[in-house]
Amino acid sequence: MTDAGNGAWLDDEAGRLVRPYTVTSGRTRSEVHFDLLSLVMATGRRPTTYLGPDCDQVLDLCGARPITVAEVAAHLHLPASITKVLLSDLVGHRALTTQAPRPIEAASPTDRIILEAVLDGLRKRI
Template sequence: MADARDGMWLDDAAGRLVRPYTVSDGRTRPSAHFDLLTLVMATGTLPQKYLGPEHDQVLGLCGGPMSVAEVAAHVRLPAVVTKVLLSDLVACGALTTRAPRPVEAASPTDRDLLEAVLHGLRKRL
């Protein structure tokens, strides 16, 4: 049986009854740039017009900071469709975004790192 919050749009045997790109009106390019690690969070401002049940679901998930990848997993939609929904919500001021901070990468030849990986692998074997 499908979850109550998914309502009539999910069927155990058939899966999702509405095709993913129908949700985004066939759009495949978001109007804002999102990385899968970009954090999104609700601003408390509601959209001026009703955007659709998927937009409501996404907005409900974003009470605290959540990555684009997590949102896509929760709403069970492809990442590109989720990005379109998120860009709609950013455009109307309902969501704010924060790009992931760049992490200083270790040198690929860092001996200490390679030894730590080797030690970890030996422990698992």
């Protein structure tokens, strides 16, 4: 059994020893809407109450640079829904800020020209 350096006890073979829903006291819905590509950033403030080792790890992850919700979930080895609850708690304590992903702009007319040129080039090679 190893401590992953984040306070979450992991067994090398079994994985996480604490069930994900216990991390959030059974809550599965966040109060803040997050997309998997939403960026979260630490504000430098610490929560007024201790929220647990997973929240500490989130703050460490988000302190260096903005990071997506999906990346946070992967680092924590938690489902995205549980990660979103943790992030929501931290946003509520003003320890994190969030930024929605930018929408992808509609393709411009020149994009089609470029794609057709690529397609023509591929056809010539086949």
